[in-house]
Amino acid sequence: MKYLSEGGFPEVVLSGNLELLKQYFRDIIQKDIVMRHDVRTKSILEKMAIYLISNATKTTSIESLKKTFNISYKLSFTYLDYLKEAFLLFELPQFFYSLKRQQRAFKKIYAVDCGLANAVSLKFFEDKGRLLENCVFLHLLQQGGELYYYKTKNNLEVDFLLKDFSDKIMPIQVTWSLESKKTKNRELGSLISALDELKCKEGLILTYDEEDNILVDNKIIRIKPVYKWLLEK
Secondary structure, three states, X not given: OHHHHHOOOHHHHHHOOOHHHHHHHHHHHHHHHHHHHXXXXXXXXXXXHHHHHHOOOOEEXXXXXXXXXXXXXXXXXXXXXXXXXXOOEEEEOEOOOOHHHHHHOOEEEEEOOHHXXXXXXXXXXXXXXXXXXXXXXXHHHHHOOEEEEEEOOOOOEEEEEEEOOOOOEEEEEEOOOOOOHHHHHHHHHHHHHHHXXXXXXXXXXEEOOOOEEEEEOOEEEEEEEHHHHHHHO
């Protein structure tokens, strides 16, 4: 839980000084973006960065950023590109077999570090499930392979779709807990629909501390605590 709230920057972990996270954010904005690209509207750039970090794990589009910040489409695109180039944010595309559809679809946004996200957005820590999802994304990103999110034909979302170097596809859901029957039915329903559509035999649900195996229509759903899954990779 400490990693989820404080992140993984070495100096922050060793010193316990969480104020460093705010300084890292300011330095990235000022030194890696404003000074490098001669940005003239720093306040808008910073507000956009905070907005996107606060909404990490959610989908976004250039059009929505244009409307939110009352700026041009071109400037919205440029500022988002700067934030990605500085590795403050990452984009996750939606899976489509068609590259054209994939490029047009909304992207999900993830923060470079859970601790930094908490430091600049107090609201982010209130949703533990989103923290866990951001943590899983960062780890999957390090593993290589192709990474997407997936929408079923009936518009159910699967958090991640990992396609490894052997072209094996693994749909992955992330939720803090499956204790609620409603949550469990929702997560299983999305995953089973994805398995059917993608013709996969195995799916994974990552939780904070629950573990189980569920067999449904000759498909196996493995439920694992994130900490055990991290140690396996």
